[in-house]
Amino acid sequence: MYRFKLIFGLLLLLVLSIDNLVSAQSIRADENPVFNGEKKFTAGIAVGANLSQVDGDGLSGFSKIGFNAGPVVNVRFNEKVALGFELLYSQKGSKSIGAGYSPSSGSYFGRYSIKVNYAEVPLILYYYLQPKYQFGIGASYNVLINSKEQYDDGLNPVVPFDETLYSFNKSNIDALISGSMVLWQGLVLQARYQYSLTPIRDFDKVPPGFGGDNEKNNFFAIRLMYLF
Template sequence: MKTKIILIFVFLSSALLVNAQYFNAGIKAGVVGSQVDGDGFGGYDKLGLDAGLFVNYQLSMRTALQFEMEYIQKGSSHSPNVEKGDYSQYKMRVNYLQLPVLFQYKLAQNFSVETGPAFGLLLSNYEERDQWEIESNPFRKFALSWIVGVNYKISENWNANFRYDYSLMGIRQKPAPFDRYIFFQYGQFCNTLVISIQYIINHAKAK
């Protein structure tokens, strides 16, 4: 089932990139810093990658819709700090195929802001504490988050993007010991910062 969904997404994205007469279309890649609210630790210590495709449709002189398909690595990481008497070690890796749908508004010639939901499909996960793998509390197969970001146009083909991505629903199937109460529910929530570069490979034709 998961493979079929991925193949459908790849096919649709390829079709958009090839036939996007009225879309700006391109590729993106960046770095991720993440933590999980509700795991008992703090800090954007889990580093990851973000890469994917996007199509951007201009609604007006100042507004646009951007659709993306991306592979993003989220999770949490904590290393021992012997000087402070902290001997605990923890790793959580949750890797998603994520589909953001973003509304963008141009503030100035080279600056725009964006916001919108992102729908995620869990591709893989791994968790360990004190070097022992944990499998007792599985993760949800589907995820939903909200994105707020800013774009800077470097040149005609290059954009820089910074965004904040936060879970709207807990990422686990069952309660966990340090769950947070957020959005009227207890759970663990991915808290993610992403810095990426976007390259436009297809410019929209004038209408």
């Protein structure tokens, strides 16, 4: 819970900081039926980037950059509350470079990466702090499309791990929180944080020496949405 509060505070600070750079809108959010509660159903498209890592792989740092995009639909219940539904293509994983030493070759840098691509179905409950600002909390169901895991020590051929022996789970569930801000007309900036509630891979499927626990996705997403 502390982690969620801290990360949401950072996301909200980011959104508010960007707001200082946006001084005017051609149509104010409280005058726009998409955001002021007049329009009950809205749809649009979201495009953004994931900054991700995999907890449990023994590495740290949000070094893996991926793409996320897809259609979004919102149902407005009243002036303050809406339900959002999305269907996304989302690239996640981890990437790290670490120093090593070989008696025969000396020092080297090893590169390890996990790429996991998902069809993602988030369901988000939005609360409108005011028409221009929204807070969201929800969950996302992820279905694995494909995966790739490899290690490169720069000395030997790149080692791809056997997907049948070290397979990732076919599906998993994330918890998510988000902060959104209307930039211009139907254009919305959103910062989102997600963390796996269920593993993306169980420990007995992790390659020996490349992790110490069940693995979970841990990532931020920065997105632009256009709603109409």
